[in-house]
Amino acid sequence: MPLGLLKYGLKKAHPSKRHFNTCSDLKPSYDVVIVGGGGHGLATAYYLAKEWGITNVAVLEKSYLASGNTARNTAIVRSNYLTPEGVRFYDESVKLFQGLSNELNYNILYSERGHLTLAHTDAAIRTSRWRAEVNKHLDINSKVVYPDELEKLCPHLNLSQDTRYPIMGALYHPPGAIARHDAVAWGYAKGAFERGVELHTHTEVTGFDIQNGKIEGVKTNRGNINCGTVIQAVAGASSEVSKLAGFKLPIKSIPLQACVSEPVKPFLNIIVVSGSLHVYVSQSSRGELVMGSTSDPYPLYSTRSTLDFKEELMTHLLELFPFLGKVKILRQWAGTTDMTPDFSPVMGLTPVQNYYIDAGWGTWGFKATPVCGKRMAETIATGKVPELIKPFELERFYRFEQVGERGAASVGH
Amino acid sequence: MKLMPCPVNGLRNISEFICGGEVEEMPNPDTGSDHEWAEYLFMENNAKGIVREWWMHAPTSYWFIAERNTATEEIVATYPSTELFNQRVEFTQANTSDV
Numbered sequence: 001m002p003l004g005l006l007k008y009g010l011k012k013a014h015p016s017k018r019h020f021n022t023c024s025d026l027k028p029s030y031d032v033v034i035v036g037g038g039g040h041g042l043a044t045a046y047y048l049a050k051e052w053g054i055t056n057v058a059v060l061e062k063s064y065l066a067s068g069n070t071a072r073n074t075a076i077v078r079s080n081y082l083t084p085e086g087v088r089f090y091d092e093s094v095k096l097f098q099g100l101s102n103e104l105n106y107n108i109l110y111s112e113r114g115h116l117t118l119a120h121t122d123a124a125i126r127t128s129r130w131r132a133e134v135n136k137h138l139d140i141n142s143k144v145v146y147p148d149e150l151e152k153l154c155p156h157l158n159l160s161q162d163t164r165y166p167i168m169g170a171l172y173h174p175p176g177a178i179a180r181h182d183a184v185a186w187g188y189a190k191g192a193f194e195r196g197v198e199l200h201t202h203t204e205v206t207g208f209d210i211q212n213g214k215i216e217g218v219k220t221n222r223g224n225i226n227c228g229t230v231i232q233a234v235a236g237a238s239s240e241v242s243k244l245a246g247f248k249l250p251i252k253s254i255p256l257q258a259c260v261s262e263p264v265k266p267f268l269n270i271i272v273v274s275g276s277l278h279v280y281v282s283q284s285s286r287g288e289l290v291m292g293s294t295s296d297p298y299p300l301y302s303t304r305s306t307l308d309f310k311e312e313l314m315t316h317l318l319e320l321f322p323f324l325g326k327v328k329i330l331r332q333w334a335g336t337t338d339m340t341p342d343f344s345p346v347m348g349l350t351p352v353q354n355y356y357i358d359a360g361w362g363t364w365g366f367k368a369t370p371v372c373g374k375r376m377a378e379t380i381a382t383g384k385v386p387e388l389i390k391p392f393e394l395e396r397f398y399r400f401e402q403v404g405e406r407g408a409a410s411v412g413h
Numbered sequence: 414m415k416l417m418p419c420p421v422n423g424l425r426n427i428s429e430f431i432c433g434g435e436v437e438e439m440p441n442p443d444t445g446s447d448h449e450w451a452e453y454l455f456m457e458n459n460a461k462g463i464v465r466e467w468w469m470h471a472p473t474s475y476w477f478i479a480e481r482n483t484a485t486e487e488i489v490a491t492y493p494s495t496e497l498f499n500q501r502v503e504f505t506q507a508n509t510s511d512v
């Protein structure tokens with residue numbers, strides 16, 4: 001069998017088909033230039049082509065596709081947020097995610113597991129109840145559960161009251177899911193490519209041509225191009241790119257670290273998050289434990305890992321699952337996240353005409369990939385910002401109308 | 414653990430410190446517009462390179478200035494804030510009849 005497989009693999013008769021090609025030359029002009037070839041940029045390209053027939057589009061990516069946070073996240077999808085604006089927005093994304101493998105004809109390995117946000121304090125129980133009520137009001141499946149029910153949902157969880165931070169209850173969100181993040185990006189890239197969108201990798205945007213407050217062109221390390229519209233979707237590099245366009249953002253670039261363990265037998269079929277302990281963990285279909293932590297305590301443009309992060313994460317993880325003491329860490333990494341002060345994104349118009357922004361995704365933007373692509377495409381095609389994403393416009397900061405999502409977004413993903 | 418030189422307490426683990434954000438000029442509380450305040454409170458330079466920031470040594474509540482490279486994570490210099498702010502700031506009283 002193994003020999004046969006090897007022979008099959010080495011035969012020239014079955015070349016593996018490429019999903020999409022990256023282009024060689026840049027055209028002198030495009031209707032839409034998308035800066036950033038992560039999930040958000042690629043999804044926007046896809047919906048522009050598919051829903052609005054806009055195909056004279058170039059995605060410019062300074063490295064390879066999805067080389068940023070899209071391929072670094074811990075892949076959690078959910079909609080149990082705290083503000084009605086947030087819940088409505090992420091709910092549309094969850095619904096798009098549920099049908100995405102079919103829509104793209106590409107398996108994104110969407111796996112509905114259920115999502116638990118543990119509460120170790122009275123204050124956390126109170127926030128859980130608040131979130132559950134907002135969720136239920138908007139038809140989202142969420143409820144507060146207590147240790148008796150937790151024991152059934154996650155039999156391996158340490159519910160002893162003799163720990164440093166005993167578990168008092170949790171917010172339970174059955175639609176919570178994980179998906180294969182690379183596949184989401186590749187599926188969108190393939191769909192956009194098949195409809196005529198050009199994907200340019202190793203193409204870094206280095207400046208803009210702005211005249212009378214309106215975008216006219218884009219400068220890159222491979223030459224200059226003219227364009228009608230620009231959308232910026234560069235996550236950790238948001239401030240640097242917006243600076244090239246001449247405006248500031250309410251964003252700090254801060255590393256978020258994650259790691260995976262060696263594969264172990266399946267035992268965890270639910271996503272477990274503890275905001276107080278700065279731990280979240282799920283088990284991948286390969287058996288690895290995918291684990292994350294809290295953000296680094298100061299801004300940094302770096303994707304390094306640190307020992308103190310792992311020490312803290314493991315201390316708390318072992319409190320939740322003491323029997324994991326001998327399991328080894330396989331890989332560790334970090335992504336540079338674009339953090340806003342209200343833990344909500346920045347989407348829509350900018351001070352530059354025809355220049356749109358999609359940023360402020362911090363530690364929570366993977367789950368927004370489909371809705372963001374869809375609604376940003378609509379914004380570009382119609383020139384109007386859809387109601388669903390209006391609360392997240394940059395202008396909100398000048399009106400002191402933040403969308404405070406910290407209680408539901410910091411660490412919980 | 415990364416170390417930071419505190420101007421008063423010497424080399425300490427970075428976990429003992431809290432980053433207070435970029436050093437920026439505060440709008441005049443009496444005359445600053447809402448727009449200026451929003452800009453001051455929320456908008457960030459978020460520069461990739463050497464930045465000048467407020468830091469606090471938490472156990473001693475001592476605030477000082479650090480210059481730090483956000484691309485390489487190098488701490489270039491730390492010094493007391495009096496080196497930057499050595500003059501008393503007098504805010505002019507807003508003319509209330511304008512309001």
Ligand SMILES: Cc1cc2nc3c(=O)[nH]c(=O)nc-3n(C[C@H](O)[C@H](O)[C@H](O)COP(=O)(O)OP(=O)(O)OC[C@H]3O[C@@H](n4cnc5c(N)ncnc54)[C@H](O)[C@@H]3O)c2cc1C
Pocket residue numbers: 035036037038039040041060061062063064065066067068069070071072073074075076077203204205206233234235236237241256257258292333334335336337361362363364365366367368413
């Ligand atoms: C460790 C970690 C865990 C996370 N976990 C979750 C989670 O569980 N659930 C969740 O919802 N979210 C999570 N997130 C957040 C999520 O990963 C991001 O918000 C999301 O991937 C952002 O997607 P994007 O397409 O906007 O950005 P990216 O994927 O970062 O893409 C931006 C692209 O822009 C490119 N670029 C930058 N500058 C330029 C330039 N000048 N010219 C051309 N291209 C440029 C970059 O190379 C990059 O490929 C996590 C993030 C991290 C780091």
